[in-house]
Amino acid sequence: MQRKVLLAEDDEISQQIYASLLQEAVGVDLTVVGDGRAALEEVLTNPFDLLILDQNLPVVTGDRIVRHLRASRTRNSETPILRLSAAISAPGSRTSAFGLETLLPKPISGEVFVATVRKLLGGAVPPMAPGA
Template sequence: MIYTQCIRRVRAGNAVSPNSPVRMQVMSRNVLVIEDDNDIAQLVRMQLAGLSCETTVLNDGRAGLAEALARPYDLVVLDLMLPGVDGLEICRRLRSERRYTPILMLTAKSTELDRVLGLEMGADDYLAKPFSVLEFVARVKAIFRLVDMMANTAAGEHTLIECEDLKIDVERRDVTVRGAPILLTAKEFQLLLHFAQNPGRVYTRGQLLDQVWGYSHSGYEHTVNSHINRLRAKIEIDPNSPEYIQTVWGVGYKFRNAPEN
């Protein structure tokens, strides 16, 4: 098969298919909520309690940043407009750390520019206030599912995907390009992996939202565009002329076709 020229699998132990559904484990997770609106903070805390989360709430950006850097959290729920240090700066600082922390951004600002700024800084997802409680819970679950999927996969099949100078170690979440390590957020990694496992297949933005983000609400196509742009900036020699993640005009995106013999 042509595809095997772009992927090499090394199996160890009982294999777990990357496409197999993974149930969320019932476990206590530590979540940091940095939100200066006390009513929203308590609403978020209540919803997280229903997901078996231990929640720390801080309403000041400076204190929230210090806490986020002081110890690992399974998720940071982050407001954009905060006293002391704003959410964009907190997001930027967390993404400069080697340790990866999922970030769900909440904000009263709802323009496309604000959403893109948050995602460009490295937020994994974004909700504009006022938001649906059910949608908030769905977004949190989607982030936790991704983390669980990576952890469960690491215990099973060891897969190394190689395509020219791009190498993806699925279990270790290591990505290198031309031998240099590339630091990706969890969502960026999942998006790249989804493309690389399906070379040549064209995806619309709606399909990527459904299959990678786990929801397909209209109006969130900018989320896909932003993540594609960030991925290209990290893995492409020339992001304006991408070698790996290619645009199919009028349709969507695809990962490069595997080379033929």
């Protein structure tokens, strides 16, 4: 069974790149949205194994989604979150009152993105084929 991933990214080119990496290299059941309101609606109604959020989403920002989700008692309140942002300079993880988040700076290499997604999914996805 494929792992379910939500990708919330407002830039269409970035959406296409991340979606391609996720579907071809990782093989997930992917839901893509372009703004924070749509992301929040998805996480409040559908279960996911991983949430990938751009920090600067229109309508509702990534950090507001995280705060709302972690404070709620919904099916995704403890789902791992990967946040992407051009405003951070180095990758890492941070623990807040709302749980553990992994942060990656934009732009990001495809290899780092795929490796991070695999790690957050707990190694439950096959490795990327050579040349993929």
